[in-house]
Amino acid sequence: MNSTILILGATSDMAQACAYRFAKAGCQLILASRKVSRLAPLQSDLEIKHQVKVHLAEFDACAYITHTQFYQSLPSKPDVVILAFGILGEQEIAQKDDFAEAHKIIDANYTGAVSILNIIANDFEQRKSGTILALSSVAGDRGRQSNYIYGSAKAGLTAYLSGLRNRLSKAGVQVITVKPGFVATKMTEGLPLPKPLTAKPEQVANSLFKAVKKKPNTMYVLPVWRYIMLIIRNIPEGIFKKLNL
Amino acid sequence: MKTTNWGNYPVTQTPTFNPSFEEDVIRILQASDSVIARGNGRCYGDSSLGGKMISTLNLNKILAFDRQTGLITCQAGVLLSDVIEVAVPYGFFLPVTPGTKFVTIGGAIASDVHGKNHHSEGTFGQHVTEMEVLLADGQIVTCSPSQHADLFWTTCGGMGLTGIVLKATFRLKKIETAYIRQEQVKARNLEEIMDLFAESESWTYTVSWLDTSAHGKDLGRSIMMRGEHASLEELPQKWKKNPLALPKNKKLNIPFYFPSFLINDLTLKIMNRGYYFKSPKKQWSGITHYDPYYYPLDSILNWNRVYGKNGFTQYQFVLPPEASREGLRKVLERLEKYKQYSFVTVLKLFGKAYKEAVLSFPMEGYNLAMDFKICPEVMKMLDELDAIVADYGGRLYLAKDARMKAEFFHQSYANSHLFRETLDKWQARCKFHSLQSDRLKITV
Numbered sequence: 001m002n003s004t005i006l007i008l009g010a011t012s013d014m015a016q017a018c019a020y021r022f023a024k025a026g027c028q029l030i031l032a033s034r035k036v037s038r039l040a041p042l043q044s045d046l047e048i049k050h051q052v053k054v055h056l057a058e059f060d061a062c063a064y065i066t067h068t069q070f071y072q073s074l075p076s077k078p079d080v081v082i083l084a085f086g087i088l089g090e091q092e093i094a095q096k097d098d099f100a101e102a103h104k105i106i107d108a109n110y111t112g113a114v115s116i117l118n119i120i121a122n123d124f125e126q127r128k129s130g131t132i133l134a135l136s137s138v139a140g141d142r143g144r145q146s147n148y149i150y151g152s153a154k155a156g157l158t159a160y161l162s163g164l165r166n167r168l169s170k171a172g173v174q175v176i177t178v179k180p181g182f183v184a185t186k187m188t189e190g191l192p193l194p195k196p197l198t199a200k201p202e203q204v205a206n207s208l209f210k211a212v213k214k215k216p217n218t219m220y221v222l223p224v225w226r227y228i229m230l231i232i233r234n235i236p237e238g239i240f241k242k243l244n245l
Numbered sequence: 246m247k248t249t250n251w252g253n254y255p256v257t258q259t260p261t262f263n264p265s266f267e268e269d270v271i272r273i274l275q276a277s278d279s280v281i282a283r284g285n286g287r288c289y290g291d292s293s294l295g296g297k298m299i300s301t302l303n304l305n306k307i308l309a310f311d312r313q314t315g316l317i318t319c320q321a322g323v324l325l326s327d328v329i330e331v332a333v334p335y336g337f338f339l340p341v342t343p344g345t346k347f348v349t350i351g352g353a354i355a356s357d358v359h360g361k362n363h364h365s366e367g368t369f370g371q372h373v374t375e376m377e378v379l380l381a382d383g384q385i386v387t388c389s390p391s392q393h394a395d396l397f398w399t400t401c402g403g404m405g406l407t408g409i410v411l412k413a414t415f416r417l418k419k420i421e422t423a424y425i426r427q428e429q430v431k432a433r434n435l436e437e438i439m440d441l442f443a444e445s446e447s448w449t450y451t452v453s454w455l456d457t458s459a460h461g462k463d464l465g466r467s468i469m470m471r472g473e474h475a476s477l478e479e480l481p482q483k484w485k486k487n488p489l490a491l492p493k494n495k496k497l498n499i500p501f502y503f504p505s506f507l508i509n510d511l512t513l514k515i516m517n518r519g520y521y522f523k524s525p526k527k528q529w530s531g532i533t534h535y536d537p538y539y540y541p542l543d544s545i546l547n548w549n550r551v552y553g554k555n556g557f558t559q560y561q562f563v564l565p566p567e568a569s570r571e572g573l574r575k576v577l578e579r580l581e582k583y584k585q586y587s588f589v590t591v592l593k594l595f596g597k598a599y600k601e602a603v604l605s606f607p608m609e610g611y612n613l614a615m616d617f618k619i620c621p622e623v624m625k626m627l628d629e630l631d632a633i634v635a636d637y638g639g640r641l642y643l644a645k646d647a648r649m650k651a652e653f654f655h656q657s658y659a660n661s662h663l664f665r666e667t668l669d670k671w672q673a674r675c676k677f678h679s680l681q682s683d684r685l686k687i688t689v
Contacts, residue, residue, distance in 0.1 A: 011265075038266050041306035041320060048307045048331055186265060 004028045006078035008059060008116060009085025011038055013185035014135065017201035018082055021209045023050040030074055032059035033085075061085045061112030062104075071119045077127070080212055081120055083113055083134040086154075088187050094149045102149050109153035114160055121164055124173040131174045131212050134161055138179045138220075141229050144245040165217060176211050177218045180204050181225040197224060248298065251549050252289035254556030254619050254647055257680065259296055265303040267411055271383050273299055274409070274676070281679040282409040284322060284349030288356060289559045290647025291680035292404050299409060301351050307331060308412060315417035316374070321351030321410045328417075334489050337417035338474075338535070340372035344591070346540050351410040356644035357402030357605040360539070361450035361472070364596035368607055369415075370401030371599055376413035381676035385411065394601070399667040402605030404643055406668060406677045406688060422488040424475040425450070425538040428530040431521075435465025435573060439611075442594040445471045452593050457577065457586045457615060458517040464577055466521060467592060475532050484532075492536035498546040505553025508618050513586040520588075542589070552618045558647050560587075560627055561614035563595060564639035569611035572637035576613065576630055583626040587615035603660040603667070606642045614645070624648065643681065651686040661687065 005022045007015050010031035019029055023046045031039050036058045043054045055075050060066065089105035117132065124130035139147050140154030158177055165175035182188065182198040199221045207221050220226050235243075249256045261283065264270045274280060281295035285302065301322035309318040315337045317328060325339060326346040332338060343358040352358075357370045366372075375389040378400055386408075388397040400407045432438035438453055445451045450472040459466045477488055484490070542548050549557065564572040573592075580586060591614045598608035617623045631653050634641065640657035641649055655661050665687065668674050674688050682688040 013265075038268075041304075041308055044308045045306035048310045186263075189263070 002026065003079035004030065004076050005080045005082065006030045006032065006074070007082045007084060008032050009061065009083070010042070011035070012084050012187070013201040014180065014183060014204045015082065015084035016042060017205035018084070018208055019046060019054075020050075021202070021205035022080075023052045023054070025209065026050070026052060027080075028052055028076070029054045030057055030076075030078060031055070032057045032070070034058070034060045059116075061116065062107045064112065064115040067116045067119055071116070071123070077123060078120075079129070080131045080133065082208065083117065083132070085112065086135065086137075087150075088147070089150055091147050091149055105149050106153045106156075109150065110156040110160075113157050117160070117164065121168060121173070125168055125171045128171050129173065131176065131215075132161075132164070132168075133176045133178055133208050133211060135178050135180060136161065138181050138225060138229055141179070142232055142240070146245060162217075174215045176216060178204075178208065178211075178221075179218065179225065179229070180221045181228075183221070197222065197228070248286075248294060249556070250286045250288050250290060250293060252556050252558050252619075252647060253549060253552070253554070254558060255291055255294070255680065257291075257294045259294075259298065261298040261300050263300045263303050267304070267379075267385075270299060270304070270379060270409060270411070273297075274379065274381075275383050277676070279676065279678045281677060281682075282321070282351060282355075282405045284352035284355075285324060285347055287345055287348045287352065288644040289557075290645060291684070292356070292644055292646075293352070293679060294681075295679045301349055301409070304411070305349075309414075315419060316414060317417055318412060318414040319350045320412050321354075322349050324349055325353065330491060332417050333420075333423050333491055333535075336420055336489060338420045338423075340416055340418045341366060341369045342539055344540065345543055347543065350413055350415075351405075354401055354410055354413060355403060355405045356642075357602055357607075358644070359595070359607045361452040361470075361593065363607055364446065364451065364594060365449050366418075367596065367599055368401070368602065368605055370398075370602055370605065373397075373401065373413050373415045376400065377411045378407060379409040379411050380671055381408065381673050390601075395667050396671055398601040399603060399664060399671075401602045403664070404604065404682065405679065406682055407671055407673050408677065420474050420489075421477050422475050422480055422484075423490055423535050424480060424484065424488070424532050425472040425535055426475040426479055426530070427470060427472045427533050427538060428528070429524075430469045430471075430528045431524075431526075432465075432467045432469060434463060435570065435577075438465060438467040438469060438592065439570065439594075441469045442611075445469065449473050452591060454520065455590045455592045455613070456517045456521045457580055457588075457590050458514040459521070460577070460581045464574065468521065472538060480532060490534075492534055496544055496546055499548055499550045502550045502554045503552070505555055505618060508552055510584040510586060513588055516588045517586060552616070555619045557616055557618045558623075558627070559614055559616050559645040560630060561612065561642040561645045562630075562634045562639050563606065563608055563610050563612040563642075564634065564637050565608070565610045568637035568639070572633060572639060573611060573613060575633045575637075579626065579629055579633065580615075583622060585617060585623055585626055587617060589616045590614065604643070604658065604664045606640070606644070608640070610639070614642075643685075646681065649685070651684065654685040654687075 010033045046054045086109045094102040136158045137154040139151035140158045161177045182193045262273045279296040283293035283298045304320040304322040306320045312335045342360045353369045357368045359368045448471040453467040453469045455467040593612045595607045678688045
């Protein structure tokens with residue numbers, strides 16, 4: 001594959017796994033993140049192992065006014081964008097008196113994504129090509145007491161993506177909503193995740209890589225999640241509200 | 246979570262941290278009183294177990310590779326197998342490699358690992374040109390044989406007790422092909438194998454497997470395996486097209502722990518005998534790929550489970566040249582007395598010790614490594630073997646040890662006080678402890 005991949009939020013484990021998967025296929029990479037110095041080891045490792053060109057760019061999802069400048073100064077325009085930034089945050093803190101935490105969760109997962117995707121969408125629409133893979137979450141399918149602030153931001157992202165897909169399909173641009181389910185990463189380290197429902201970052205990367213060709217609209221990584229979420233979405237609210245989820 | 250090393254003995258329940266970035270390593274270090282770095286857990290005992298462990302496995306990036314000179318810079322958690330995959334296609338190989346490629350660079354430095362070429366090319370540390378060590382106070386110091394040489398040579402073989410190696414640069418060696426020209430020669434007893442080592446000195450790689458179940462006039466019977474990197478001309482036609490080929494990945498896995506009774510004196514005797522008599526010939530030779538030559542056991546994932554849930558230990562010692570013959574005989578006779586045999590048994594004649602690396606294990610003389618299932622009887626026997634090794638002026642390899650006594654350690658490692666002095670100079674003992682370093686009274 002001779003294309004350029006832009007990964008937004010490249011320090012996460014899923015993003016890194018994606019970088020290796022696309023580099024293995026010979027793609028050029030642009031890795032963007034807030035602390036770009038953290039990415040230097042990854043850059044050299046990718047270049048040495050896969051002989052591809054890797055470019056680093058500073059990107060802060062919450063610094064909206066920098067987004068246009070960021071996108072315009074990229075060395076080349078991407079063919080595929082992987083939106084991988086986002087934070088889990090602390091639900092406990094966010095729901096009490098500290099609105100700052102709630103605000104941070106909403107901005108990092110939703111507002112920032114809208115800001116940068118607007119810019120990218122306009123460019124892709126004009127060029128009449130491109131693929132946007134955005135990591136949303138199963139937590140956005142239905143709000144639960146344990147993480148509804150994060151979940152609602154992801155729900156917003158999911159709705160945004162479905163609208164964007166609707167708009168861009170006419171231009172031949174594919175927008176793919178990815179709901180990875182549980183993934184064993186730094187973000188979930190220490191959580192007691194059930195093994196059969198938990199994907200490895202490499203599995204996520206592999207399904208994203210395949211998705212560029214297969215062009216699904218919405219995808220889960222482990223197929224079992226499609227059914228789990230089908231059930232969760234269909235539990236009557238009268239019962240759901242009494243559950244301890 | 247339970248953490249153990251390759252021998253599955255001992256077990257610790259203390260936490261392991263998995264930082265991905267240097268700044269996170271520093272943060273964790275500063276928030277801890279007692280830490281030890283760990284790599285891929287391929288030491289056998291308790292060297293990389295401690296009150297709090299910092300894993301380097303996410304610091305696994307190759308930072309630079311000069312394809313002309315073979316100089317490579319890696320983060321500490323890069324595995325030797327990663328280096329090989331990058332280096333071999335460009336005609337380079339590890340300057341020194343242990344019997345498994347699943348160890349990290351940090352681990353290879355901390356244990357100052359050796360290989361079949363110790364007599365000709367020394368230990369891993371001797372090929373390191375520079376490294377960055379994170380000290381107890383959170384500072385990162387660059388050291389090399391010419392810059393902070395004391396820190397450099399105490400970190401090589403220093404079992405992680407000086408600090409945390411963050412990155413290292415070392416020299417790879419040039420190879421023409423990925424193949425080894427190998428010769429195997431049978432030795433009927435200890436005298437014959439020692440003669441064979443003496444006459445094989447000019448070979449780059451020498452090692453022998455030893456039949457621990459043989460006794461009497463057969464005591465010490467062995468198979469010498471000596472090798473050289475094969476040149477392009479020596480390769481059979483079919484391999485000449487791609488002389489620097491990487492191995493094909495066919496791996497067996499041991500998916501669960503075997504019941505431990507499967508390994509007993511009878512099965513071990515049969516396995517030893519079978520291996521010795523596998524070929525009726527006295528001598529044979531051929532060209533083989535580097536992978537099965539260096540890493541025969543790596544092709545069986547989790548082979549350590551064969552010894553059962555209680556785990557096993559490797560007993561590896563070296564004796565000075567003049568004491569080797571008698572000392573080895575005494576040790577092998579003691580195995581016979583206890584009816585304890587080992588199958589994965591390696592005999593090797595080491596070259597001279599590298600004096601600057603004060604805690605590095607290899608010294609001139611014969612080195613023998615044997616595996617034993619953990620049981621009370623074995624523990625008793627190993628204490629007796631310690632006495633023999635001490636008597637003959639030898640010492641044990643810390644990367645394999647899980648049980649020796651502090652007195653024996655300090656008696657057999659004559660430079661242990663120098664090591665402690667350097668630790669104190671770099672104020673390391675206030676922070677870096679392993680279960681082993683406390684047990685051996687190095688850090689307490």
